[in-house]
Amino acid sequence: MKLTTAGKLKKKRLSTEELGKVEPSQPSHLSPPVSQPASSLGKAKAEAEAEAELVQSSQRCRSLSKDSESLEVAPAEPPTNLAQSPQPSTTTSGPPRSDMRSRCLKLLKEKASAFSAKIPASSQSMPPPEAWPSLVTPCVLLVCNWELMERIKRLSADYAESQAQETKLRSLAESWEKEAKAVKAEKSYLSEQMTKVLIELDKSKAESEETRSKVEGVSSMLEGAMTKLEGARTELQLVAKEKASLAVKLEWYEGDELADEM
Incomplete structure (x- = not known):
């Protein structure tokens, strides 16, 4: 028995809900490795701006994918008499889904190329656009968006920390x-005090030399x-000896005179 458009849409929504319940894990070719904080503030600013543009x-690509899903024909109630009622048309009034996906992929690759050109070669962590998958599903875009937002938060925290350190x-x-300046003053x-002290020492030395010469003169006089x-x-x-004699x-x-008088 062939599946109708409503059945296909229900099956697709169920698979999307199951994918949404699973914890998102980014593919290895899309996961940009968390690099260490930028060595300078300029690199961090450029990388944050480029990643914001990529987000x-x-x-925008996710909104385009949602628009492409909304353009599909809404499911109608299946008729009771399949032989008499015509089959529901599967054609869409809007552009094909493959064209919308290709446009989304092209836009995303262009933005990725601009992002790779803005950041330095040493800090590039995104793979080249050629290595991206051929189909970009909304689930992958959500995972990419979530991981990019987390990385922007980390870069913003690193930038704030670097600003605080600066x-x-x-x-x-x-x-x-x-x-x-205080030490220099x-x-x-x-230095000025030392110069004054040296001048005073020279003066005192000259005075001591002069005093020494005077003392030597007085010593010679003594x-x-x-x-x-x-x-x-x-x-x-x-004189005392002569006086005694x-x-x-x-x-x-x-004595002689006294003897003569007697």
Whole structure:
């Protein structure tokens, strides 16, 4: 027994619902490996913008696929007398589904080529458009959209973290610059103080040399005075000896005079 259009649509919807219940796992040829965060902020911005454009193109393709499904003829109730009633027409008023899929695939490949051209060669993680499947189903587009959104969230978090680190590093650099200026000012002040101390040391050294020369002169004068004092002491001793001899002579002379008077 041949399946009617309603039966085909019901079978297709059931298979789509079963696929939706299964946890989405992206094919190996479509899964862009999660690369480490971009080494610079410019690469992260370019990659995020390109991926946002790719997400928009995938959403556009998904809407086109939904439009193509809605263009199909709605299922009619099967007649009771199959021999007398005509068979339902399977033709569609809109463009064929294969043409819509080809247009969707072409648009997605063009956006992917633009995405690959924007990001650097070192950070390209998407496969070339030639390696994509020939048929892009809504389930695959949903998986791609979900994984791209997750990756954009990770890149946004990495970008915010890098911005926070940059702000922190800038504040640290400013504080270090202030400390360097303070150290430089203190160094100049200490240099001035050192120069003043050296000048004072030179002055005190000159004064000490002058005082030393004066002390040496006074010492030489004292030595001369001591020599003169020793000479005077010797003369005094000689004078004392002469005085003693004169006293003895005077006593002897006085004794002689007394003897003569008696």
